Amino acid sequence: MAINLSTGAPVIRERRLNAILSYNGTASDLNEKSKNAELKCSGRRYGQCSDCQEGCAQSMASFVKGGAVVAHAPIGCFAAGDSVRDNAGRAVTAARKRGEFSNTAICTNIQEKDTVYGGMEKLRKALREAYKRQNPSVIFITTSCASGIIGDDVESVAEEMEDELGVPIVPIACEGFKSKVWSTGFDATFHGILKKIVREPKERKKDVVNIFNFEGTDTFTPLLAKLGLKTNYVVPLATYEELASLSEATCSAQICETLATYISHGLEEKFGVPEVKAPAPYGINWTDGWLHEIARLTDKTxxxxxxxxxxxxxxxxxxxxxxxxxxxxxxxxxxxxxxxxxxxxxxxxxxxxxxxxxxxxxxxxxxxxxxxxxxxxxxxxxxxxxxxxxxxxxxxxxxxxxxxxxxxxxxxxxxxxxxxxxxxxxxxxxxxxxxxxxxxxxxxxxxxxxxxxxxxxxxxxxxxxxxxxxxxxxxxxxxxxxxxxxxxxxx
Ligand code: SF4
CATH class of the missing domain: 3.40.50.12380 (Nitrogenase MoFe cofactor biosynthesis protein NifE, C-terminal)
Structure with a gap:
């Protein structure tokens, strides 16, 4: 499906990828049924627990180095989605020798009164506060069920405040109620990044490979270095400039398709950066295949x-x-x-x-x-x-x-x-x-x-x-x- 960046949010996974939440059988049967999208995402008859796409959206946005996040949400959503991210980020930036990391998200704390009178003024205030406290290179706004239900026009506030503050402000539409599949939240952040941050390439960096991952150990650098290639880890710990220049890499790969095919496909479709169309390098034969495919795309055969x-x-x-x-x-x-x-x-x-x-x-x-x-x-x-x-x-x-x-x-x-x-x-x-x-x-x-x-x-x-x-x-x-x-x- 072509990625449509003229909308404020990605099409949810239930519709775009025919995602399902329940199945019991065999791998071959699931594969055959998936080819014709025979299975439906009907939700669960009984659910003991779930996650929210807002958490997945923030797991990408709140790790952008030098960035800030404003969660336009009640405090409960914020506590569920965001509160531990700064510590994890510090540990990994240290391990990857990426200097200091500090990204304290701010919540607008939508309350009952705001659901009657609207929360846009609170959002403006929180954006000013995030700017004042952190002097960020970019501010992401994540939405919530509450902001979506009351219909706050987050995109127009983002545009207006961009003019006032002079930094890019990226709305991420990740209201939990919109998708039963929490991974839709990754797509929501990637949609915002593709739409508002990635620019047309100034050059093509022939030895740089985008690796979409979480805040993990630096294991791709030694592997790609064997082919004489460099790793551009994204999104966690990347800077605004590194996100803007995603279009300049020679190809994009990911730790798993669930995380990042939306953005790697978007980069291919909109900016001509080829996506590595081989399984991620887990297991010996898939590592061989992945290296072969990267070698083909980077002229290292x-x-x-x-x-x-x-x-x-x-x-x-x-x-x-x-x-x-x-x-x-x-x-x-x-x-x-x-x-x-x-x-x-x-x-x-x-x-x-x-x-x-x-x-x-x-x-x-x-x-x-x-x-x-x-x-x-x-x-x-x-x-x-x-x-x-x-x-x-x-x-x-x-x-x-x-x-x-x-x-x-x-x-x-x-x-x-x-x-x-x-x-x-x-x-x-x-x-x-x-x-x-x-x-x-x-x-x-x-x-x-x-x-x-x-x-x-x-x-x-x-x-x-x-x-x-x-x-x-x-x-x-x-x-x-x-x-x-x-x-x-x-x-
Ligand atoms: S956004 Fe909605 S689903 Fe997500 S934590 Fe808040 S209330 Fe729950």
Whole structure:
């Protein structure tokens, strides 16, 4: 689908990518059904929890170095979405040697009176305050259900205040009620960046690759340096100028399609920066394929085969050792859409059998329409049974894990890691998505899983002293974790 920057917001994922929130079956079946967008995003019959797209929008905007964020929202939305970002940013900027990082977001604190009389004056005041406190190079305004429902004209305030303050002001339309798929919030920030920040290229930097990621460890630089290329990490920790010159890179890649196909496709469509149309570099064969594709786009095909052969040889011995340790063992993976597929491809290289996966949502297609990661996964790792889509919902996940009984669990989202511990399963938290990329990433993930195994007694102790807050009926009498989704009622 062409990206339409004349609108204030992206088309939500349910409509644009036919995203779904619930599925139970196999990887091959989901792939076949996705090709014709057969599955519908009907919402959940019973939802224990959810996230809001405002959090995803802010996870990008609030990490722009030298920028500021004004959340036009009640304080509750703000607390849910934004309060921890500054500390995380400081830690990673230090690790990446990017100097000081400080980005304290401001909330307009919409209250009952504002929902009657409007909150635009409060928004103007907050923008002045953000400017005064932080002297930012850019200010992002994130919206909320409340600002959307009362119809505050955020775009016109942004334009008016841009004139007054003399800095770019970027509205991000991320009202939680508009999309059931929280990842739509990433698209909302990228929409604002494409629309208001990225400029026409002054030059084409032939050795620069845009890498869309979160605030993770710097693992792409050493990998791309083997081809003589430089990494331009975006959006977290990038400056306004680095965002403006995204159009000058030679190509764009991402840690997973769920995060960034909207902007990488937009850069290709609007500014001619090609998107790397290969799965992200998780697992040996996908790292090979990713390097091949980047080499093709950057004119490095003469060196790529040597690089790959050297890297394979370098990790071969350690990989064999790890494979012996994991022989006959199973793993369950719980992560966001495409990142689940990335990790699934990686663990096969360690000799682990995939007991099942839970993806937190599933996009039945990608923005470019040319990438189908799920199909690539089925080709690469074979079919996967116990293939589930579930937007967190611990009550379902617990039942799935109890049934499947994996030897290991990998969890991308912190709040769910505890489920593995409470069930006594050696569990690792995959919080830093950059950490497992490339050839070294395979080894790192293997070592981390083995360390988790060595401390399994701790998990067993936790499990022995833990209980879940669910009834005996749910835990022991109901067999199907998707009981409610299939129309069941509490008896
Ligand atoms: S924007 Fe809406 S869905 Fe998001 S936290 Fe606020 S009230 Fe909740």
């Amino acid at each position: 003469d060196v790529v085969e040597d690089v790959i052969a050297t890297e394979h040889a370098r990790i071969a011995e350690e990989l064999e050792e790890l494979k012996k340790k994991f022989e006959g063992k199973t793993v369950y993976i719980l992560a966001g859409d495409a990142y689940t597929y990335n990790l699934s491809n990686l663990v096969k290289d360690l000799g682990l059998k995939i007991a099942g996966v839970t993806a937190l949502h599933h996009d039945q297609k990608a923005d470019s329409g040319e990438i189908n990661i799920l199909e690539k996964l089925v080709e690469s790792a074979g079919d996967i049974h116990n293939f589930n889509v579930c937007n967190k919902q611990p009550y379902e996940v617990v039942k799935i894990l109890k049934k499947v009984k994996p030897d290991y669990l990998i969890v991308r989202h912190q709040g769910l890691t505890v489920l593995g511990y409470k069930l006594g399963i050696p569990t690792i938290f995959e919080g830093d998505a950059n950490y497992s990329i490339g050839y070294d990433g395979v080894i790192r993930l293997g070592n981390r899983l083995w360390e988790a195994y060595l401390t399994r007694k701790f998990n067993e102790n936790v499990a022995a002293h833990s209980e879940f807050p669910y009834t005996d009926w749910w835990m022991n009498e109901v067999d199907d974790p998707f009981y409610f989704e299939k129309g069941g009622k509490k008896s």
